[in-house]
Amino acid sequence: MHTAPDTLAPESRVTTDAVIELTDLRRHFGAGDRTVKAVDGVDLRIDRGEMVALLGPNGAGKTTTLDMLLGLASPSSGTVTVLGGPAVKAAASGSIAAVLQTGGLLSDLTVRETVEVIASLHGRDALSRVPSVLERTQLDHLARRRIAKCSGGEQQRVKFALALVADPDILVLDEPTAGMDVTARRRFWDVMRADADAGRTIVFATHYLEEAEQFARRTVVMHHGRIVADAPTAELRAGLGARGVSATLPASATADLVGQLTATDGVTDLRVDAGRLSLRAVDSDAVAAALLRAGARDLEIVAPTLETAFTTLTED
Numbered sequence: 001m002h003t004a005p006d007t008l009a010p011e012s013r014v015t016t017d018a019v020i021e022l023t024d025l026r027r028h029f030g031a032g033d034r035t036v037k038a039v040d041g042v043d044l045r046i047d048r049g050e051m052v053a054l055l056g057p058n059g060a061g062k063t064t065t066l067d068m069l070l071g072l073a074s075p076s077s078g079t080v081t082v083l084g085g086p087a088v089k090a091a092a093s094g095s096i097a098a099v100l101q102t103g104g105l106l107s108d109l110t111v112r113e114t115v116e117v118i119a120s121l122h123g124r125d126a127l128s129r130v131p132s133v134l135e136r137t138q139l140d141h142l143a144r145r146r147i148a149k150c151s152g153g154e155q156q157r158v159k160f161a162l163a164l165v166a167d168p169d170i171l172v173l174d175e176p177t178a179g180m181d182v183t184a185r186r187r188f189w190d191v192m193r194a195d196a197d198a199g200r201t202i203v204f205a206t207h208y209l210e211e212a213e214q215f216a217r218r219t220v221v222m223h224h225g226r227i228v229a230d231a232p233t234a235e236l237r238a239g240l241g242a243r244g245v246s247a248t249l250p251a252s253a254t255a256d257l258v259g260q261l262t263a264t265d266g267v268t269d270l271r272v273d274a275g276r277l278s279l280r281a282v283d284s285d286a287v288a289a290a291l292l293r294a295g296a297r298d299l300e301i302v303a304p305t306l307e308t309a310f311t312t313l314t315e316d
Contacts, residue, residue, distance in 0.1 A: 018081075019170055019201050020046040020069065025078035027064050038064040040225035042078070046203060048169070051196040053216030053233070054205040057314050061225040062205040063101070066174055069203070070098050083169060094122045094166030099159045099176045107148035111139050114147060115161050122166045129165055137161040138187060152179035160188065171195070173204035177211065189215050213237070213306040223314045237306045242268065243284035244302035245291070249277050253294040261287065 027039040039061045046052055056062050067073040068080050071088035082090040090096040105114060115133060119126040134140040137157050147155065156179050163171055171192075177185040193215060196202050206212055212219055212233065219236050221229040229236055249257060254272065261267050266282030277296075281287040284301050291299060 017048060018045045019048045019083055020044070020203070021081040023079045025065070025068065025080060026076045027068060027073065028076045037225050042227055044220065044227065046201060048201050049196060049199045051192065051202045051215060051217050053212035053219045054203060054222065055212055055219060055310055056222035060222040062222055063174060065222070066172055066205060070096065070172060095168055096170040096172065097163040097166055097168040098172040098174070099156070099163050100174045101178065105147045105155060105158060108146065110144050110146055111150065111158055112143040114158060115165055118162045119165045126165050129167065133161045133165050136164065136191060153181060153184055156180055157184065170201045170203070173202065175206060176204055177208065209307045209310060219306065221310060221313050228313050233306065237304050237309050242266065242280040242282045243304055244278065245281050245284050245287050246276060246278040247291045247296035247299045248275055250295045251275065257294045260290065
């Protein structure tokens with residue numbers, strides 16, 4: 001696998017201080033009976049160097065929360081603190097940067113010109129980083145191409161370059177790999193993992209559950225404007241997702257065994273198809289033991305996925 005050059009890796013910033021604090025954060029639209037509570041009492045603390053996935057179905061409040069985190073929207077109530085101060089101040093200084101779904105690029109500029117324009121807003125040091133940023137985002141060979149001629153995935157990488165050029169302490173990513181091909185997505189997450197290891201804080205919202213499962217060390221799930229889960233990704237997956245168990249049963253044992261398992265606490269989704277039984281079980285060890293005692297063969301146990309946990313948390 002191609003590794004990211006460390007030219008632009010942020011300096012190590014080891015500290016346990018919170019870099020993001022959201023306290024009783026609310027954002028409402030409309031009035032009276034037509035009030036929409038897009039964000040409804042969110043409390044969240046993120047420490048330096050964390051890589052946090054923000055998950056939730058459409059309308060859960062993820063993008064609105066990120067907009068307030070970036071100072072692009074004001075809370076109806078509650079507070080947003082970024083690096084100890086207001087979100088707007090952190091954004092203006094380049095301490096927090098973002099790759100967003102919305103926001104266009106100037107189609108007549110080239111890739112290099114686009115990155116240089118944004119770099120110029122952050123001073124001479126940022127301008128000197130432009131060649132390294134283009135290399136790191138694999139845009140160096142596209143530097144002379146006009147934005148209008150770039151594909152959707154390439155334009156997303158240009159936005160990524162714009163976020164990196166200020167060398168921010170915090171990166172906020174809203175569906176960052178939308179439009180990227182598989183190779184570009186893998187490269188993107190290689191860079192993000194290296195940055196998090198070096199102390200950069202990364203918060204990303206995504207619809208790709210496999211991205212959260214593979215790359216986020218912590219997952220926050222939102223639903224109806226509220227946080228319904230916040231835990232290390234592995235714990236969230238294991239705690240809310242029962243294991244899948246399947247086995248081939250001897251014909252003589254099928255009826256009695258199915259009846260026994262149906263009455264067992266923690267067993268769901270039980271079905272038998274052509275002699276093959278499958279189910280989900282909280283205590284998969286006990287179920288597996290019962291199956292083996294009954295003469296089952298070809299036993300398989302599948303670990304829970306983040307998708308299972310996500311579905312459990314966001315079902316109304």
